[in-house]
Amino acid sequence: ANVAIFISGTGSNMINLINQASNPSSYSNIRLVICNRPEAHGLERAREKGIEAICIPHGDDRHAFEDKIHQELIKRDIDFICLAGFMRILTGEFTQKWINRIINIHPSILPSFKGAHAVKLALEAGVKVTGCTAHFVSEEVDAGKIIAQEVVAVEEKDDEKTLHSKIQEKEHLMFPKVMEIVAKSIVCGI
Numbered sequence: 708a709n710v711a712i713f714i715s716g717t718g719s720n721m722i723n724l725i726n727q728a729s730n731p732s733s734y735s736n737i738r739l740v741i742c743n744r745p746e747a748h749g750l751e752r753a754r755e756k757g758i759e760a761i762c763i764p765h766g767d768d769r770h771a772f773e774d775k776i777h778q779e780l781i782k783r784d785i786d787f788i789c790l791a792g793f794m795r796i797l798t799g800e801f802t803q804k805w806i807n808r809i810i811n812i813h814p815s816i817l818p819s820f821k822g823a824h825a826v827k828l829a830l831e832a833g834v835k836v837t838g839c840t841a842h843f844v845s846e847e848v849d850a851g852k853i854i855a856q857e858v859v860a861v862e863e864k865d866d867e868k869t870l871h872s873k874i875q876e877k878e879h880l881m882f883p884k885v886m887e888i889v890a891k892s893i894v895c896g897i
């Protein structure tokens with residue numbers, strides 16, 4: 708299955724997806740990386756891995772931004788999209804066009820702690836466990852069908868940085884597996 712990865716930042720999840728797809732038994736073919744921020748380190752990292760990586764700045768017009776993205780995806784015959792730290796909210800129009808074809812990784816056990824500050828919110832709430840969720844993307848933010856979750860224990864000494872990095876270790880193992888499940892289901896038509 709042809710895969711596009713959307714990023715906004717460092718792209719550590721992206722690298723793990725690319726590595727997974729380079730496995731000969733993989734059902735995933737990473738055709739394109741799209742980033743909305745020109746300075747994002749992830750763009751270079753993708754190119755170093757031999758993957759085409761383009762920047763589409765988000766600008767002010769959501770629809771113009773998403774139209775450009777959609778055209779690039781169609782040009783490359785993309786089957787599905789992995790959001791790997793993509794920090795823009797997609798409109799209902801776009802998510803409808805790609806229904807069941809967009810997956811996201813989020814650093815909490817959804818439906819707890821939605822949004823851009825999930826790790827901070829978990830710490831503030833004083834929870835003893837948190838984790839990560841891979842889910843399909845629907846119009847409502849961080850609310851689509853859950854595919855997989857992994858838990859992480861919160862320790863007394865954790866701050867946002869240490870906790871996020873423990874969560875990311877789990878993300879890096881889980882997200883490539885979820886990508887494979889989705890790719891296989893598309894290739895095998897199930």
Ligand code: GRF
Nearest residue numbers: 717718719720792812813814
């Ligand atoms: C991850 O923690 C992911 O859960 C969240 O954004 C972060 C992206 O990190 N959506 P990276 O760019 O993959 O390192």
